[in-house]
Every structure is written in C-alpha cells, then in structure tokens.
Amino acid sequence: EAGVTQSPTHLIKTRGQQATLRCSPISGHTSVYWYQQALGLGLQFLLWYDEGEERNRGNFPPRFSGRQFPNYSSELNVNALELEDSALYLCASSRNRVMVNQPQHFGDGTRLSIL
Amino acid sequence: ILNVEQSPQSLHVQEGDSTNFTCSFPSSNFYALHWYRWETAKSPEALFVMTLNGDEKKKGRISATLNTKEGYSYLYIKGSQPEDSATYLCAFGGSNYKLTFGKGTLLTVNP
Numbered sequence: 103e104a105g106v107t108q109s110p111t112h113l114i115k116t117r118g119q120q121a122t123l124r125c126s127p128i129s130g131h132t133s134v135y136w137y138q139q140a141l142g143l144g145l146q147f148l149l150w151y152d153e154g155e156e157r158n159r160g161n162f163p164p165r166f167s168g169r170q171f172p173n174y175s176s177e178l179n180v181n182a183l184e185l186e187d188s189a190l191y192l193c194a195s196s197r198n199r200v201m202v203n204q205p206q207h208f209g210d211g212t213r214l215s216i217l
Numbered sequence: 218i219l220n221v222e223q224s225p226q227s228l229h230v231q232e233g234d235s236t237n238f239t240c241s242f243p244s245s246n247f248y249a250l251h252w253y254r255w256e257t258a259k260s261p262e263a264l265f266v267m268t269l270n271g272d273e274k275k276k277g278r279i280s281a282t283l284n285t286k287e288g289y290s291y292l293y294i295k296g297s298q299p300e301d302s303a304t305y306l307c308a309f310g311g312s313n314y315k316l317t318f319g320k321g322t323l324l325t326v327n328p
Contacts, residue, residue, distance in 0.1 A: 105260070144221075147318075158314055203266065209260055210259070
C-alpha cells in the first residue's frame, strides 16, 4: 500500500507570506495529524483532523490552520510566516479516531524555510 | 506542561553490543505509550504501541517494557547492528487525545 505522501518536499518563503503544505494519508485512514519539528525541539503536535473535522489542536497560534477534504487528504496553512516557523512539518495518519491507541504512519515531511 | 523525557540524548555502541534507553512520562491520565524509529532521510516508523501496565512487546531484536505506575518505558536492542542506527522516539498518549513526543535518543552503532 502507498504510504503517507507530503508535498512539497521543500518550501522557501519570506516573512509575512503564507505557506500551504499538503498531505495524503494511507488509503483507509481517516485521521490525519500534523507535527512541527523545529531545530533542537522534539515533535510538537499541531493539529488533528478526522472525518473532515478538527478534533484537537496543539499550543500554536491561530495563524496555523488547516482542513481535511472528503478524500481525507489534508492541508496545513501557515499565515503571516515568521522566522521561527522554519521547521520540518510532518504529517501522519492512522486508521481511526482513537488516536492514542493506534500507531501513526508518517510521511517524509515538508522542510519549510523562512528567509 | 506535560513532560516526556528520554535518556540518554545520544549513545554510541559497537556492533554486537546490547543497549537500552529510557522514556519517562506522567503516571496520570495514561492511555498509551508509543515507540518510533526515525532513520536519517526517512520518515518515523512505528515500533510499538503499549497500553497496559506491565506490557512487554518484541519485534525481532528490539523489545520494550512499560511501567505506567511509575511512568517509564525501556526500549532494548539486543546485538546492535549498524542498520539500527537511528533516533528512537517515545510518545505519551494521554486523556487529551494527543501524542506528546520526547526529543529522542540518537543511537549510533559502529561496525
């Protein structure tokens, strides 16, 4: 089966711009999670979508937002980019909404660089 | 703020050595403890999901134990091989339905 796919692989933006990152989950998975890994930090939970709805959100400002489409793919949007948004953004999917009891399957990530 | 601590931060071993690392997490509101292996230039790969106190899981030469009462999990690698070199992440799943990751243990196995 195809794994979780993310695009683009790399994204370069300048301060104040907006970025859109995309994720396609494994077929049959309805839950999609977004994580940020900034330099020197562990994976930080950003957002969780399931069945088209936002189910949980990490400690990030509202300029981090997203959505999940009817085919369960997802977008992460970051508005008003700041230098500290430079990070690796990972998407993961799991089979159902009981997220903590299911292993998560990760994509290769999008490396976002803010100049 | 929920703390998930992993130790050591990094580890160098020789091929054939056995090794172990620790993940410490809150002992309250526990739902699950995950272990992932993250090799350079690849995506994190799920190793184990453990939910019950006293759980032991095994996958080849890698095994893990769980103590939810005292809030720790051990990951063991028997007879380390160079291909085991990776960052090993643990993640705590609590009643807030999200995973909190530790910063990982970077394992380097020298041939």
